[in-house]
Amino acid sequence: MKLGIYGFPQVGKTTLFNLLTGATASTRRTDPNVGVARVPDGRLVRLSGIFSPKKTTYATFECVDIVGLHRGEAASSLNLAVLKPVDALAHVVRAFADESTPHSEGAIDPARDIENMEMELILADLDTVTKRVEKLTQNIAKSGRPEEKKELPLQERIRTWLESGRPLREMEIAPEEDKLLRGFAYYSSKPLLILLNVGEETVASLGTAFSEPGLDKLVSRAHIVPVAASLKIEMEMSQLPEKDAAAFRTDLGLAESALARVLRGAFGLLGLVSFYTVGEDECRAWPLRQGSPAVKAAGAIHTDIEKGFIRAEVTAYERFLEAGSFPIARDRGWLRLEGKEYLVQDGDIVHFRFAI
Numbered sequence: 001m002k003l004g005i006y007g008f009p010q011v012g013k014t015t016l017f018n019l020l021t022g023a024t025a026s027t028r029r030t031d032p033n034v035g036v037a038r039v040p041d042g043r044l045v046r047l048s049g050i051f052s053p054k055k056t057t058y059a060t061f062e063c064v065d066i067v068g069l070h071r072g073e074a075a076s077s078l079n080l081a082v083l084k085p086v087d088a089l090a091h092v093v094r095a096f097a098d099e100s101t102p103h104s105e106g107a108i109d110p111a112r113d114i115e116n117m118e119m120e121l122i123l124a125d126l127d128t129v130t131k132r133v134e135k136l137t138q139n140i141a142k143s144g145r146p147e148e149k150k151e152l153p154l155q156e157r158i159r160t161w162l163e164s165g166r167p168l169r170e171m172e173i174a175p176e177e178d179k180l181l182r183g184f185a186y187y188s189s190k191p192l193l194i195l196l197n198v199g200e201e202t203v204a205s206l207g208t209a210f211s212e213p214g215l216d217k218l219v220s221r222a223h224i225v226p227v228a229a230s231l232k233i234e235m236e237m238s239q240l241p242e243k244d245a246a247a248f249r250t251d252l253g254l255a256e257s258a259l260a261r262v263l264r265g266a267f268g269l270l271g272l273v274s275f276y277t278v279g280e281d282e283c284r285a286w287p288l289r290q291g292s293p294a295v296k297a298a299g300a301i302h303t304d305i306e307k308g309f310i311r312a313e314v315t316a317y318e319r320f321l322e323a324g325s326f327p328i329a330r331d332r333g334w335l336r337l338e339g340k341e342y343l344v345q346d347g348d349i350v351h352f353r354f355a356i
Contacts, residue, residue: 001270001272002061002064002086003064003086003089003090004082005017005064006066006090006117009070010068012092013066013068013092014026015027016090018235019231021036032065032066032082037062040058044056044276044284047276051280051283057282066083071120072120075123075126075127080187089187089190090195092197093110093113093194093197094113095196095228096199110196111215111218128184130159151180154181193225193226194225195228195231204253206228223269225268227258227262234257270289275348276317276347292343294344294352297350297352298312298352298354304354310353310354312342313351314349314350315329315334315335315336315348316349317347317348318347320349
């Protein structure tokens with residue numbers, strides 16, 4: 001999984017990147033920041049406590065943080081182009097006031113910034129699709145290739161949709177059409193996490209951060225997950241010992257860290273679940289697309305396991321904890337043998353049988 005972080009200048013993008021990756025990247029740079037985020041996982045911690053493995057491996061994903069964009073430059077931005085291959089986008093939106101750091105758009109107005117940046121993505125996509133339609137039209141006039149004749153009406157429909165000011169993530173696209181579009185990686189088709197970066201004074205009311213008229217409608221659209229946080233406070237807490245950070249969160253009335261909420265939001269956007277492999281050598285969490293069969297889960301570990309797949313021994317995390325061991329889980333019928341087509345569920349503990 002790859003998450004692209006973007007937004008206007010001085011909104012907290014690099015602070016979010018540093019929180020996710022544990023890096024100390026500077027906000028004063030001209031190139032994108034790239035790093036790897038580890039996904040916090042209480043279930044994995046519990047399993048590691050049971051098995052005491054030599055190694056505990058968390059699920060990870062890549063983060064890309066680009067330089068702040070200004071209105072009107074997205075279509076030609078080389079930095080934005082870095083986000084073409086990401087799976088989801090995180091738009092950091094400023095809701096905090098700081099006289100020492102003026103907002104590039106003027107007054108603090110989250111709804112305006114969300115709409116303006118969404119339009120930047122739409123205009124960048126419109127530029128791409130317009131060029132593609134022109135090229136297809138020219139090619140068809142010369143050679144009339146069947147593949148291009150099939151693609152042209154789809155790209156023309158996309159152009160019309162974008163011209164209406166709507167992002168592609170809201171457009172119905174059939175699976176066979178989606179295959180034709182993957183090489184273009186349109187920005188506005190990507191699932192979107194909107195992180196509202198609030199001031200310290202409003203951290204106790206994060207639950208109502210998106211309730212302003214207009215703002216609530218913007219973040220309730222399809223394939224958008226809203227998360228509110230004070231990134232400044234979150235960064236301060238990240239530098240404390242865990243016990244002190246937990247006490248700080250309790251004092252502020254925060255049930256969990258912004259990092260956990262961002263990661264849960266990203267997993268939800270992408271339809272990901274986690275399954276686990278456990279043992280004395282290693283306990284590991286594996287991210288997987290929801291609805292994936294066991295044979296694909298095997299392939300996430302190694303292609304040889306996928307090719308030689310025989311059976312998967314599966315038990316649910318909660319059932320394993322209740323049983324306390326695999327033999328007891330087996331005696332109670334909670335440890336099952338499943339075939340290739342079994343759909344792996346979130347929290348499944350899986351052992352694959354395979355032939356070399």
